Amino acid sequence: MRNMTDRITPTRFHESDGVEDWRVVGEGACAYFRTGSFAMGAGLVKAISELAGLDDHHPDVDLRHEGVMVRLITIAQDYMGMTERDVELARQISAVARKLSLPADPSVVKTVQLTVDAHDIPKVKPFWRAVLGYQDRADSPEDVVDPHSRGTPIWFQKLDAPDPLMHIDVWVPPEQGEARVAAAIAAGGHLVTDKYAPSWWTLSDPEGNLVDVCTTRGRD
Secondary structure, three states: OOOOOOOOHHHHHHHOOOOOOOEOOOOOOOEEEEOOHHHHHHHHHHHOOOOOOOOOOOEEEEEEEOEEEEEEEEEEEOOOEEEHHHHHHHHHHHHHHHHOOOOHHHHHHOOEEEEEOOOHHHHHHHHHHHOOOOOEEOEEEEEEOOOOOOOEEEEEOOOOOOOOOOOEEOOOOOHHHHHHHHHHHHHHOOEEEEEOOEEEEEEOOOOOOOOEEEEEOOOO
């Protein structure tokens, strides 16, 4: 019998039964439910709030007038990722949505992370932590995060090249990676490298600004 606190990989999450509505993008599993109105979305949020055990392990919920985004993630002092508990809660939330006849749309799911390339991370990071009101991520000294789980996380990357840069990481569902890259190239972008695909592709816009299109494939 599995322990609900057992840590799992993105692949293990996706291979679980009953989580077809969900995609692991970055750190956490996300699902988007189309509601068609703010009132229907509020009804879904209310139904989710009535599930048992949320005081100890709760989802992040974003309610908008056309739909509801839900994120599940386990956060501990030494870990930020997926556990068996997230699998079970994903199943329960999907069941609630089905009961309300609210369809999931995995194509909407994504997360965005900013990356600061720096020569001296300990010197640079305090500025960004202070100006954004962020805090260090407990399990990762290279990250700062919004303590209220609203703002985009920032990851600091050691840079050996002459000029420091900031680039964006866009996390998409695994099945959307190649299509997103193709769309960006068709829109005027350039492929810098696909050496690490399908984990990520590095692209640039016409003026050289960088973006990594990321998926969870190949990261277990």
